[in-house]
Amino acid sequence: MLMQGKKGLIVGLANDKSIAYGIAQALHKQGAQMAFTYLNEALQKRVEPIAASFDNSPVYKLDVSDEADMEAIAAKVAADFGEIDFLVHSVAFAPKEALTEGFMKTSKSAFQIAMDVSVYSLIDLTNRLESVLAPGASIITLSYLGGPKYIPNYNVMGVAKAALESTVRYMAVELGASKGQRVNAISAGPIKTLAASGIGDFKQILNWNESNAPLRKNVTIEEVGNSAMYLLSDLSSGVSGEVHYVDAGYNIMGMAAVEKNGEGKSVFVWDANK
Numbered sequence: 001m002l003m004q005g006k007k008g009l010i011v012g013l014a015n016d017k018s019i020a021y022g023i024a025q026a027l028h029k030q031g032a033q034m035a036f037t038y039l040n041e042a043l044q045k046r047v048e049p050i051a052a053s054f055d056n057s058p059v060y061k062l063d064v065s066d067e068a069d070m071e072a073i074a075a076k077v078a079a080d081f082g083e084i085d086f087l088v089h090s091v092a093f094a095p096k097e098a099l100t101e102g103f104m105k106t107s108k109s110a111f112q113i114a115m116d117v118s119v120y121s122l123i124d125l126t127n128r129l130e131s132v133l134a135p136g137a138s139i140i141t142l143s144y145l146g147g148p149k150y151i152p153n154y155n156v157m158g159v160a161k162a163a164l165e166s167t168v169r170y171m172a173v174e175l176g177a178s179k180g181q182r183v184n185a186i187s188a189g190p191i192k193t194l195a196a197s198g199i200g201d202f203k204q205i206l207n208w209n210e211s212n213a214p215l216r217k218n219v220t221i222e223e224v225g226n227s228a229m230y231l232l233s234d235l236s237s238g239v240s241g242e243v244h245y246v247d248a249g250y251n252i253m254g255m256a257a258v259e260k261n262g263e264g265k266s267v268f269v270w271d272a273n274k
Contacts, residue, residue, distance in 0.1 A: 001031035002233045007081045011037045011062060012090030015046045016203045018193050019142060020090040022221025026229035028054050033178065035080060037062035037073075064091055064121035074129050083134040086232040089125060089141040092118040094157050111156055118160040119167055126171065136180045139231045141168060143187040143243060145251055153201060165243050178187030182240040184231045189247030191246045211270045212257040215250035249261075 009026070013036050024034060035058040038047040044061070051057040058080045062069045077084060094114035098106050122141050124204035126133070133139075146154035147161030168185045175181040190205045210218050227246045230236050245251045257269040 001029075001237065003027055003229065004031035006016075006031075006085040006232075007033040007035075008084045008086035008088065008232065009035050009037070009077055010088040010090070011064075011090075012026070012088075013037070013047055013050065014193070014249060016050060017091070017221070019191060019221050019224050020088060021050065022223075022225030023088055023090075023228040024050075024054060024225070025222065026225035027232065030229055030233070032232075033057070033081070033088075035060065035077060035084075039063055050118060055253045063069070064125065070124060070128050073125070074132050077132045079131065081132070083132050084129070085134050085137050087126065087129065087133065087137065087139045088228065089122045089139065090144070091121050092157065092160065094118070094155070094160065098156045099153060101155075106156045111159075114156045114160045115163060118157065119163045120162065122167055123171065126175075133181065133243070136234070137182075137194055139171070139175075140228055140231050141183075141185050143168075143185045145187060145189075145245075145247065147187070149251075151205070168243065169241045176240050182231075184236075184240060185243045186228055187243050187245045187247065187251070188223060188224045188232065189213070189222070191219065191221060193221075196273065203214055207273075208270065209247070209250050211273050212250060212253055213247065214252065216257075216259075216269075217248050219246055219248055 009025055010020055013024065015021065027034060034054055036047055036051045037060050038044040048059055048100065051059045060073060060076045062073055064070065095110045098110035098114065128138060141164060143161045143165050145151060146158035147165050151158060165185055168183050172183040175183055190209050206218055224246045227244060231239065231244060259267065261267045261271050
């Protein structure tokens with residue numbers, strides 16, 4: 001199995017519908033040992049049964065905005081695993097008003113919160129885990145097309161994802177040169193998750209992506225999980241600093257998808273599916 005003997009930490013799993021869960025499934029199938037984190041008591045009740053289903057994996061409280069939690073995480077990981085071979089960063093947040101009002105109404109505090117939780121936490125967490133991240137370890141984070149491109153209602157999270165993707169590149173250079181560690185991002189297509197529930201008109205985004213992606217579908221957490229497993233395994237030993245799209249090809253499109261109708265005329269797939 002591809003991940004046999006490898007150990008790692010998955011940060012940000014919320015429930016069995018989340019992308020992090022799809023990643024955990026794929027890693028478990030390939031023999032990985034994992035630990036999970038939860039944000040608060042409400043999520044603890046969801047995460048602990050999931051961890052138990054993955055060979056009773058360890059579970060730690062971790063709020064990336066809480067100094068005590070961050071200071072303690074390396075010792076907890078070391079106690080259970082010694083060293084770890086991979087880190088999954090699945091953490092993002094912006095205040096609700098920053099996603100429901102216009103982008104130009106973004107407050108300074110909302111901007112700072114989005115950047116701190118969604119971007120800086122990757123740098124901070126990696127530094128905190130420096131003593132337990134093995135040489136050659138692989139780190140991945142989760143991005144979205146709303147970083148490099150405009151997506152309606154994504155607002156400040158788009159700016160945060162753009163910063164996150166740039167962070168991946170800078171981290172890849174420094175950690176690759178000094179420790180042989182790899183850093184990559186996965187940019188998944190829209191998926192119905194707890195995080196996505198805060199984005200306005202998300203159902204329309206799902207329908208649009210399905211109509212216009214080259215594969216004419218939306219991706220699943222299992223498909224994203226398989227790609228993540230590849231990036232965390234030795235199969236991708238020559239890959240670092242990349243943003244890997246798992247979106248049924250939607251990111252390559254320059255305009256809406258077109259097909260021929262019964263009369264042989266070109267029509268937008270979106271219109272044909274209405």
